[in-house]
Amino acid sequence: MFNAGCFSLPYAWRLGGLWVSFVLSFVIAGFNWYGNHILVRSSQHLAQKSERSALDYGHFAKKVCDYSELPFLQRNSKMVMYVVNVTILFYQLGMCSVAILFISDNMVNLLGGYFPGYSSHAQTVIMASIALVFILFTNMFTEMRVVSAFAMVSSVFFVLGAFVVMQYAIRQENQWASLPASTDFTGTIMFIGMAMYSFEGQTMILPVENKLETPDDFLNNFGVLPTTMILCSVFMTGFGFYGYTGFGDKIASTITTNVPKDGFYSVVNIFLMIQSALGHSIAMYVVFDMFYNGFQRKFRARFPHCPKFAVDKGFRVFWVLVTYLMAVLVPKLEIMIPLVGVSSGTLCALVYPPLFEMITFWEDWKVTKTKAQRMLKIGINVGVICVGFFAIGAGLYANALAINDAFGA
Numbered sequence: 001m002f003n004a005g006c007f008s009l010p011y012a013w014r015l016g017g018l019w020v021s022f023v024l025s026f027v028i029a030g031f032n033w034y035g036n037h038i039l040v041r042s043s044q045h046l047a048q049k050s051e052r053s054a055l056d057y058g059h060f061a062k063k064v065c066d067y068s069e070l071p072f073l074q075r076n077s078k079m080v081m082y083v084v085n086v087t088i089l090f091y092q093l094g095m096c097s098v099a100i101l102f103i104s105d106n107m108v109n110l111l112g113g114y115f116p117g118y119s120s121h122a123q124t125v126i127m128a129s130i131a132l133v134f135i136l137f138t139n140m141f142t143e144m145r146v147v148s149a150f151a152m153v154s155s156v157f158f159v160l161g162a163f164v165v166m167q168y169a170i171r172q173e174n175q176w177a178s179l180p181a182s183t184d185f186t187g188t189i190m191f192i193g194m195a196m197y198s199f200e201g202q203t204m205i206l207p208v209e210n211k212l213e214t215p216d217d218f219l220n221n222f223g224v225l226p227t228t229m230i231l232c233s234v235f236m237t238g239f240g241f242y243g244y245t246g247f248g249d250k251i252a253s254t255i256t257t258n259v260p261k262d263g264f265y266s267v268v269n270i271f272l273m274i275q276s277a278l279g280h281s282i283a284m285y286v287v288f289d290m291f292y293n294g295f296q297r298k299f300r301a302r303f304p305h306c307p308k309f310a311v312d313k314g315f316r317v318f319w320v321l322v323t324y325l326m327a328v329l330v331p332k333l334e335i336m337i338p339l340v341g342v343s344s345g346t347l348c349a350l351v352y353p354p355l356f357e358m359i360t361f362w363e364d365w366k367v368t369k370t371k372a373q374r375m376l377k378i379g380i381n382v383g384v385i386c387v388g389f390f391a392i393g394a395g396l397y398a399n400a401l402a403i404n405d406a407f408g409a
Contacts, residue, residue, distance in 0.1 A: 001232045002158050003095070003279045004102035005198045007165070007254045007272070008337055009236055010243025012198075014251050016191030017182035021240060024188075025195060029233035031384065032199045032349050036225055038381075039353040040209050040218055042360040054210030056290055057203060057348075058085040064356045069363065085290060087347050088203045094340030095283040096323035098197075099276040100135065101333050102254060104128040106269050109257040124331045131277065132324050138281040139316050144211065147285050150278040157275035161256075164268045166239060168259050169246035176245040189398040190338045192391055196349065197341025198236055203286050203348055253334040280323070287319055335402050342395025350388030354381035 013021040039060075046063045047055050055063060061084040065077035073080070107127035108120070115123050138150065182188070205225070209218045218224045243255045252258050256272055259265045296311055330336050358381050365374045 001199055001228060002155065002162075002235075003283075004099050004254070004272075004276045005095075005194070005337055005341075006158075006162070006236060006239060007102065007256050008194055008333055009198055009240035010169070010247065010251045010255045011253050011334060012191045012194035012338075013240045013244035014249065015183060015187040015194070017187070018176060018179045018241075018244065019181040020183070020188060021191055021195075021244075022237065024192065025237040025240060026233065028192065028195045029199070029229065029236070031387070032196075033226070033229040033233075034384065035349040035353040036205050036229070037219060038357040040205060040225065042353070042357045043206055043209070044215060044219075045360060054215075055206065056210070057088055057206050057352075058082075058290055060206065061352070061356065064359050068359050070359075073359070084352060087344050087352075088290065089287060091203055091340060091344030091348060092283050092287050093319070093323050093326060094336065094344065095197075096280045096320075097326035097330075098333065098336055098340065099280040099283070100128050100131055100324060100327040101331060101336060102256075102276045103131040103273045104327070104331075105254055105333060106256055106273050107131065110261060110266055110269060121331055125328050128324060128327050128331075131273070132320070134277050135280050135324075136317060136320055138277055139284055139320050140313060141281070142288070142312065144285070147282055151282050154275045154278040154282065157271040157278075161268050161272040161275065162235075162239065164265070165255055165259055166242060168265070169243045169255065172246035174245050175248040179245065179248060185394075186398045186401055189342070189391070189394045190334075190402065193338025193340075193342030193345075193395045193399070194334075195236075195341070196345045196391070197337045199232065199345075199349070204282075253332070280320075284316075284319060284323075288316065330403075335399065338395065338402075339399045342391055342399065346388050346391050346395070350391070351385055354384045357381060 016024065039057075042064070043055050043060045046052075046060060046067065049067060050063055052063075058081045062077045062081040065073040065080050068074060101124075104124045104127035107130065108123045111127070112120075112123050115126065118126070141147065141150075208224070209215055212218060212224070220226075244251055247255070247258050250258070256269055259269070292312070292315055295315055296308075299311055300306065300308070327336075330339075358378060365377065369377065
């Protein structure tokens with residue numbers, strides 16, 4: 001869940017206001033935990049029911065419809081799977097484009113002085129193109145063990161970088177007393193989008209759970225999911241609070257560009273750029289895992305003489321180039337992050353899980369729960385879905401205003 005989006009949290013707090021952001025951070029964390037919990041529980045139930053060892057998000061959505069009591073859902077189970085897969089595809093591509101933007105913004109901060117005749121956009125494109133070479137390399141590996149190694153190295157770099165940036169922010173004169181407690185509606189919605197995005201693991205939940213030797217450990221009281229969510233919530237809240245109160249209105253769209261450019265901090269920035277390059281391959285693993293087998297089967301049926309190696313690498317290069325184009329066409333972290341978080345991120349975390357849980361357990365609840373318990377559970381899920389749709393609608397409106405302000409002139 002820790003990735004480049006975390007370094008934009010202090011800027012998000014500036015958009016939302018100090019104390020509104022503080023409260024909403026825990027609210028958003030709670031919603032994310034609830035969505036992830038019921039998603040995994042429903043997936044495990046259907047995997048056992050269908051005698052499958054594991055289900056990814058798309059196939060889980062299909063099984064939800066296949067085993068429902070509604071003929072309409074049974075007839076359109078593939079369509080539901082496609083809708084979910086497209087949502088996940090956009091979310092993962094958005095995450096990867098944010099990683100490229102994070103790298104290019106930091107490279108511009110460190111090396112922009114060597115390109116004095118170029119505009120900021122041109123410098124971003126140049127740095128993104130340089131980063132593309134390394135990102136293409138890291139995305140050529142297919143084994144989950146290699147990707148897991150990337151994740152481990154990425155985590156080490158993230159922890160070191162975040163610790164250094166955090167201690168620098170804490171050592172600044174704290175400005176909390178002079179910062180606004182709240183802002184306006186647009187700023188608050190933009191904060192919600194960026195905070196939703198910072199919990200970047202929604203679509204990785206099922207692939208990780210599927211790979212565990214003992215999946216039951218995922219949801220236990222001290223299991224993978226609750227431990228992860230508690231640690232992430234505390235860290236992200238602290239990072240946003242101290243980052244914003246340390247730099248105030250001078251906070252940049254990524255806090256890493258607020259630290260000095262001298263030797264030590266430059267090395268830390270380089271570590272974080274490497275971390276983002278590795279994080280790109282981790283996020284793209286979801287896309288490859290979900291779409292490659294179907295693509296390969298259809299492509300090789302039409303072009304049987306095309307080498308398997310060329311099909312595999314060509315598929316990977318294509319999607320990496322798509323994330324590169326997204327980054328250079330919308331080269332602003334403060335717009336890309338909330339746009340991705342409030343749209344696909346909200347659908348994956350707050351809309352799909354409660355909806356699919358109600359369909360999955362509808363008949364079981366009639367046997368295992370009293371009417372009052374059933375109504376309470378349905379009410380909670382419907383409430384979460386309504387909050388999700390409100391966040392999406394308001395978020396798209398706020399992002400449209402932000403895009404117009406940024407590019408309208």
